[in-house]
Every structure is written in structure tokens, then in C-alpha cells.
Amino acid sequence: xPDRQDAAAYVADAPAxxxxxxxxxxxxxxxxxxxxxxxxASLGVLERLDEDRCRLRTAVDSPEYLALRIATLHLDYTxxxxxxxxxxxxxxxxxxxxxxxxxxxxxx
Numbered sequence: 084x085p086d087r088q089d090a091a092a093y094v095a096d097a098p099a100x101x102x103x104x105x106x107x108x109x110x111x112x113x114x115x116x117x118x119x120x121x122x123x124a125s126l127g128v129l130e131r132l133d134e135d136r137c138r139l140r141t142a143v144d145s146p147e148y149l150a151l152r153i154a155t156l157h158l159d160y161t162x163x164x165x166x167x168x169x170x171x172x173x174x175x176x177x178x179x180x181x182x183x184x185x186x187x188x189x190x191x
Contacts, residue, residue: 103142103143103144103145103149104142104144105142105143105144105145105146105148105149105168106140106141106142106149106165107139107140107141107142107149107153107162107163107164107165107168108138108139108140108141108162108163108164109138109139109141109153109156109160109161109162109163110132110136110137110138110139110160110161110163111129111136111137111138111139111156111158111159111160112135112136112158112159112160112161113135113136113137113158113159114134114135114136114137115129115130115131115137117158118137118139118158121157121158122139122156122157126139126141126152127139127140127141127142128140128141138163139156139160141153146167146168146171147171149168149171150168150171150172150174150175151171151175153168153172154172154175154176
């Protein structure tokens with residue numbers, strides 16, 4: 084079982100997060116209503132944590148695609164796990180930063 088999770092908990096969480104084998108959990112730094120506005124239901128399950136934050140649980144079939152889905156979120160977030168997604172997110176961030184460093188900006 085992933086993350087030393089017991090079988091019952093794994094099966095109970097599977098439909099909620101999605102059908103994929105690569106899972107992630109994030110804290111979205113926005114109220115759940117605002118997060119839900121621009122987020123397709125197929126992305127995963129949102130859970131209210133408090134007035135200003137919610138949790139997103141999501142799953143897809145590859146870590147690369149999972150990182151891409153996370154990187155395109157329209158709100159600030161904190162990745163809770165898994166740490167295996169970090170290198171993929173880092174590559175996306177570095178690629179994007181490299182692309183804009185030499186691009187003409189609004190003040191050039």
C-alpha cells in the first residue's frame with residue numbers, strides 16, 4: 084500500500100481522489116468556494132479546512148502529468164506530498180522561468 088496506508092483506508096480514498104495511481108495532496112490557500120470556481124471536478128476532491136484554506140486530493144496515472152496538473156492551478160498552494168512530485172514540479176518551474184527571462188517584458 085502507498086505511504087504505508089492500510090488497505091481499507093486506501094480503498095476508501097481511491098474513488099475520491101481519482102482513478103490514477105499517482106496521488107498528491109495539497110493545501111490550497113483560498114476558501115473552498117473560490118478554489119472550486121476555477122477547478123474542474125475531474126481534478127480531484129476539495130475539502131474545507133478553515134475559512135481561508137482547503138485541501139485538494141488528486142490522482143492521475145503518471146508523476147509527470149500530476150506535476151503538470153498541479154502547476155496549472157490558478158491559486159497558491161502548498162504541496163503536502165508525495166515528495167516524488169517535487170523534481171517534476173521543479174523542471175516545469177525551471178523551464179517556465181528560462182522561457183520568460185529573455186522574453187521582452189511590458190517595460191522593455
